[in-house]
Amino acid sequence: MAILVTGGAGYIGSVTVEALEAEGYDVVVVDNLSRGHREAVADDVPFYLGNIGDRSLIQRILNENPITACMHFSAFAYVGESVEKPQMYFENNFVQTAALLDELIAGGVMRFVFSSTCATYGEPHTIPIDEKHSQNPTNPYGWSKLFVERMLSAYDNAYGLRFVALRYFNAAGATATRGERHDPETHLIPLALKAAAGEIEQLSIFGDDYPTPDGTAIRDYIHVSDLAKAHVLAVSYLENGGESDFINLGNGDGYSVREIVDVVSRVVGRDVPASLEPRRAGDPSRLIADASRAKTVLGWQPEFPDLESIIRSAHLWRAR
Numbered sequence: 001m002a003i004l005v006t007g008g009a010g011y012i013g014s015v016t017v018e019a020l021e022a023e024g025y026d027v028v029v030v031d032n033l034s035r036g037h038r039e040a041v042a043d044d045v046p047f048y049l050g051n052i053g054d055r056s057l058i059q060r061i062l063n064e065n066p067i068t069a070c071m072h073f074s075a076f077a078y079v080g081e082s083v084e085k086p087q088m089y090f091e092n093n094f095v096q097t098a099a100l101l102d103e104l105i106a107g108g109v110m111r112f113v114f115s116s117t118c119a120t121y122g123e124p125h126t127i128p129i130d131e132k133h134s135q136n137p138t139n140p141y142g143w144s145k146l147f148v149e150r151m152l153s154a155y156d157n158a159y160g161l162r163f164v165a166l167r168y169f170n171a172a173g174a175t176a177t178r179g180e181r182h183d184p185e186t187h188l189i190p191l192a193l194k195a196a197a198g199e200i201e202q203l204s205i206f207g208d209d210y211p212t213p214d215g216t217a218i219r220d221y222i223h224v225s226d227l228a229k230a231h232v233l234a235v236s237y238l239e240n241g242g243e244s245d246f247i248n249l250g251n252g253d254g255y256s257v258r259e260i261v262d263v264v265s266r267v268v269g270r271d272v273p274a275s276l277e278p279r280r281a282g283d284p285s286r287l288i289a290d291a292s293r294a295k296t297v298l299g300w301q302p303e304f305p306d307l308e309s310i311i312r313s314a315h316l317w318r319a320r
């Protein structure tokens with residue numbers, strides 16, 4: 001029995017590979033390294049270089065390994081880029097996922113854990129956001145993920161595929177050995193750490209006139225180890241006959257951009273040089289998860305919910 005992890009050389013995938021191995025699972029990784037790092041996958045983990053939409057590659061992986069479930073992390077995940085290059089996003093995130101699913105189902109792999117996103121909700125009309133909230137994405141990235149969610153429901157209904165679609169809020173933090181290394185980096189915490197270290201001139205803060213206590217946007221940050229743990233629980237939930245489900249993963253707490261900047265400067269012991277820019281179009285003022293289903297359905301409990309430990313782990317990983 002082995003788990004196929006797509007995008008296992010990326011940030012969240014590589015941390016989850018570690019977590020699966022720690023739980024005794026055999027893991028096989030497929031990644032085209034378009035955005036990932038070969039060294040993020042340990043040498044003893046079988047690694048296939050290529051696209052998840054390459055049908056013959058997926059067939060070969062299934063022939064060579066006793067795969068019983070797939071965790072699907074691989075995707076492009078920059079909102080701004082998806083607005084400029086929607087074709088690239090629908091092809092990579094939706095069309096290639098459709099090919100992957102065809103091959104998995106043809107090979108009898110009927111358990112699937114999907115990296116979905118809070119971007120499928122669009123502009124929230126209630127906070128915290130639960131899984132029944134309407135889904136109306138404001139960008140092609142969110143739509144590419146929502147299309148996959150819809151496809152998964154139809155495949156469950158028609159073919160008996162069992163899936164858990166995990167809708168992450170903002171992944172952050174690091175383990176001792178794996179962390180965030182996106183290029184270009186667009187996420188707030190690594191950018192604030194880079195600004196504090198003098199690696200970039202300054203951090204851009206987009207908007208300070210939101211209806212929030214300090215005027216900056218509020219987001220829900222979840223430690224990447226807690227995300228990884230939820231994936232391990234999701235696969236065991238499916239192994240135990242669990243029904244397909246959509247589940248939010250967040251802390252249920254929000255922090256503003258200014259709060260992040262303050263904690264980063266406290267953790268690093270240096271100021272974070274920052275410039276104030278206008279709001280970005282389509283950026284909601286608050287995105288906070290109602291993560292109660294993750295607790296009731298999966299038995300998940302975040303181990304590192306506080307912001308300081310999330311930021312400290314990211315800082316330690318960068319400084320290693």
Ligand SMILES: NC(=O)c1ccc[n+]([C@@H]2O[C@H](COP(=O)([O-])OP(=O)(O)OC[C@H]3O[C@@H](n4cnc5c(N)ncnc54)[C@H](O)[C@@H]3O)[C@@H](O)[C@H]2O)c1
Nearest residue numbers: 007009010011012032033034035036051052074075115171
């Ligand atoms: N980082 C977040 O805060 C966040 C939030 C919500 C959802 N997600 C989702 O979680 C998943 C992982 O995010 P991440 O931050 O680890 O991203 P990442 O870019 O670090 O990892 C994605 C990996 O997928 C690989 N990849 C991309 N397209 C591929 C393809 N067609 N074939 C094979 N490999 C391919 C890349 O090389 C990379 O290693 C993504 O699906 C993303 O949409 C991330």
